[in-house]
Amino acid sequence: DAKTTQPPSMDCAEGRAANLPCNHSTISGNEYVYWYRQIHSQGPQYIIHGLKNNETNEMASLIITEDRKSSTLILPHATLRDTAVYYCIVKISGTYKYIFGTGTRLKVLA
Amino acid sequence: EAGVAQSPRYKIIEKRQSVAFWCNPISGHATLYWYQQILGQGPKLLIQFQNNGVVDDSQLPKDRFSAERLKGVDSTLKIQPAKLEDSAVYLCASSFFRSRELFFGEGSRLTVL
Numbered sequence: 572d573a574k575t576t577q578p579p580s581m582d583c584a585e586g587r588a589a590n591l592p593c594n595h596s597t598i599s600g601n602e603y604v605y606w607y608r609q610i611h612s613q614g615p616q617y618i619i620h621g622l623k624n625n626e627t628n629e630m631a632s633l634i635i636t637e638d639r640k641s642s643t644l645i646l647p648h649a650t651l652r653d654t655a656v657y658y659c660i661v662k663i664s665g666t667y668k669y670i671f672g673t674g675t676r677l678k679v680l681a
Numbered sequence: 682e683a684g685v686a687q688s689p690r691y692k693i694i695e696k697r698q699s700v701a702f703w704c705n706p707i708s709g710h711a712t713l714y715w716y717q718q719i720l721g722q723g724p725k726l727l728i729q730f731q732n733n734g735v736v737d738d739s740q741l742p743k744d745r746f747s748a749e750r751l752k753g754v755d756s757t758l759k760i761q762p763a764k765l766e767d768s769a770v771y772l773c774a775s776s777f778f779r780s781r782e783l784f785f786g787e788g789s790r791l792t793v794l
Contacts, residue, residue, distance in 0.1 A: 605781070615783070617782045617784075668726065670728065671716075672722035673721075
């Protein structure tokens with residue numbers, strides 16, 4: 572199974588961009604990178620996913636390096652409501668199996 | 682669109698007792714997952730169903746945990762007998778077949794005393 576490594580915690584000032592890194596050096600060529608977040612006392616919520624191209628949606632942007640060994644989730648204008656644990660996940664190729672790590676606890680400061 | 686429904690939201694039991702959690706996925710979602718989340722950790726996959734068949738239960742402690750998904754819709758996760766280390770939030774998630782997005786319920790918090 573491809574493993575991911577994330578910093579345990581990060582702070583970000585409200586209104587600034589939050590850049591959350593993830594290393595996935597053992598990722599296979601056809602494995603997708605997913606990001607979910609979990610706000611306190613709620614279930615995880617899907618944010619974005621990508622294979623090798625950069626992706627953007629209404630919530631965030633995902634930048635994947637050319638060698639695909641790492642990625643960065645960008646929240647362009649962080650708000651207090653973005654305070655959550657962010658999980659970077661590599662979906663096991665050929666399955667619908669998602670293995671969560673311990674994630675990054677992002678705290679957005681007023 | 683209604684989300685994934687789980688019940689009960691909270692349950693407190695004593696060790697060696699039994700407990701059951703119920704999950705109703707989003708209508709039309711063929712894939713259903715049960716995750717266990719211990720405080721401070723990420724969710725750990727327990728079992729995955731595709732319709733009413735088990736796809737993966739390699740992490741399910743089968744001596745005490747059981748799960749079923751009759752008729753390919755609702756699912757029940759049972760623990761019997763419970764241990765102290767089973768204290769956790771049990772999350773149910775569903776996805777449309779071939780969809781890449783998981784939809785999670787709010788979870789059922791179990792405390793074993």
